Amino acid sequence: MSPTVRHLASVSLALLLASGCAATASGERPPSAPPTRTAAQRDTSTVDHAQICVGQATRVRQEDQRCDDREPDHAWHYVPVTSTVPAVGAKVTIGIPYAPPRRTYRAARKGGPGTGVLIVDEQDRVMICVRARTRVRVPDDHCDDHLDGREWYFLPMERQVAAIGKKAERGTFTPSAFVDTFRARRDGGKGAKAMVRPTTAPPETDEPRPTPKPTSRPTTSPTTKPTTRPTTRPTATTSRRCRTVKSGKTTSRVCS
DSSP: OOHHHHHHHHHHHHHHHHHHHHHHHHHSOOOOOOOOOOHHHHTTTTSOEEEEEEETTTOBEEOHHHHHTTOTTEEEEEEETTSEEOOTTSBOOSSBSSOOSSOEEEEOTTOEESGGGEEOOOOOEEEEEEETTTOBEEOTHHHHTTOTTEEEEEEETTSEEOOTTSBOOSOBSOOOTTSOEEEEOTTOEEHHHHEEOOOOOOOOOSSOOOOOOOSSOOOOOOOOOOOOOOSSOOOOOOOOOEEEEEETTEEEEEEO
8 A cells, every 4th residue: 555545544534533523522412501590589489578560561660559450561570678679660670570489578669678678468358359350349259150350359458348330449459368358248338347257157966956945934923812711610520428417306418
């Protein structure tokens, strides 16, 4: 074999080896690094969060009532208390768009750092059934039967509860797992007065029920008493002994 042929063979072998190594390397993917999480995401399961309302287009914090009433282009946003909670009207650049596993709290309008901005609201609620689009109250059985477009609307006790056919105001579609809720009378009214407390019936048992005692005593008594007494006494009868006594020619009978 000539030197030229040997050189070409060596070059070809080197190319084959290089291509084989490249193919092997390209077929194996190096282990990917774990995705990094933001500070807010790392705090999700370890700290409390403030629940604030944000305009989805502007990313500016809005009044909570806009999200309570589900106004278009508004959504809840959750900011960890390890960060500074934006005030109403400020740009929101931190937080997460979904509810964390820990309990969430409303925040003061002025915002600020730490837990001092959190609002603890554990007041009981009155719930009424409304048309979700208009918030006009309808009978409760519409929500009990899960009719389309009907949802429960929750109001604090100090709020006014709308009557059937009236529009509900200043409540929220967001329920709370930390307070008790009550139904309301059909004619509405002030929350605490309008609420209907559930009535509980005694449990049914197979044991015989005790016989009820009479609830009243007899009120009649004899109205007359005997007014006459016996005027004579019975005469007692006793046996008598008699004997014959003679005095001279006279004979007499003496009894005792």
